[in-house]
Amino acid sequence: MSTDSGERKQITIRTFLQKKREHKPITMMTAYDYPTALCVDQSGIDSILVGDSLGMVVLGYETTLPVTMEDMLHHCKAVARGANRALLIGDMPFLSYQASVAEAVHNAGRFLQEAGMDAIKLEGGRERLEAVRAIVQAGIPVIGHLGLTPQSVHAMGGFRTQGKSAATALRIYEDALLLQEAGCFSIVLESIPSQLAERISNDLDIPTIGIGAGPGCDGQVLVVHDMLGLFDRFKPRFVKQFANLHPAILEALKIYLQEVEERAFPTPEHYTAMKEKEWKDFLSILEENKNE
Numbered sequence: 001m002s003t004d005s006g007e008r009k010q011i012t013i014r015t016f017l018q019k020k021r022e023h024k025p026i027t028m029m030t031a032y033d034y035p036t037a038l039c040v041d042q043s044g045i046d047s048i049l050v051g052d053s054l055g056m057v058v059l060g061y062e063t064t065l066p067v068t069m070e071d072m073l074h075h076c077k078a079v080a081r082g083a084n085r086a087l088l089i090g091d092m093p094f095l096s097y098q099a100s101v102a103e104a105v106h107n108a109g110r111f112l113q114e115a116g117m118d119a120i121k122l123e124g125g126r127e128r129l130e131a132v133r134a135i136v137q138a139g140i141p142v143i144g145h146l147g148l149t150p151q152s153v154h155a156m157g158g159f160r161t162q163g164k165s166a167a168t169a170l171r172i173y174e175d176a177l178l179l180q181e182a183g184c185f186s187i188v189l190e191s192i193p194s195q196l197a198e199r200i201s202n203d204l205d206i207p208t209i210g211i212g213a214g215p216g217c218d219g220q221v222l223v224v225h226d227m228l229g230l231f232d233r234f235k236p237r238f239v240k241q242f243a244n245l246h247p248a249i250l251e252a253l254k255i256y257l258q259e260v261e262e263r264a265f266p267t268p269e270h271y272t273a274m275k276e277k278e279w280k281d282f283l284s285i286l287e288e289n290k291n292e
Ligand code: KIV
Pocket: 030, 049, 050, 051, 052, 053, 054, 091, 145, 188, 190, 211, 221, 222, 223
């Protein structure tokens, strides 16, 4: 968002609501480290999600389930150091909010108190309302997450599109209304049919952020490693690669390997040489010391 002077200003949850009212798309991207956060922030994207997807794209796990609070806080802190404009959202990892409401509030608070986040995200619908209400009452903005919720990968029988039947679509629709009522300022809709996402977006006052949910959402989010072509273990259908950095990085590494092996790197512009006189003095001191 720009001010009248063209200067960019800090994005808040009010910006999300304002953009929805003005029918302006909300932009969100994941980031997990300082340099990526710098880039996303500088690009003008509204919001950075430090997603628990970091378990898969950064830490190399098969699912997001092994990700801990400590993993999340570590990466959130790095992102917070790199971004000063975008709204920062920390993703609550598996088991950090399911066991009890008190634990959910405490862990949600750690994202703001220790890691510099502005809001938190958690997965689930009607079964999470009590936790959402309590976190919101503690003054912590919450973004919900419905549809394909990766922390329930085993319950869903794999990473698959949700809400394809009338009955499952209705459950997601009702959950979206319930999350709004509980106080969420926004909801991520992941991998659900586009008509369902559009209908939910039209019927809610709060904005929806889609990933694999079509163009009818109020905003879009992607996993940065997917959209930059850095993660090639698998590519969900809904990912568009805006760059293909894996081959570019591989090529650079191969050239480095070759240049080091052939002693073509480093060259004089990459190192410092001592002035001739200082070097001669150094050698004479060495010689003198040896003869003592
Ligand atoms: O963890 C994550 O990156 C997410 C996005 C896919 C929405 O939840």
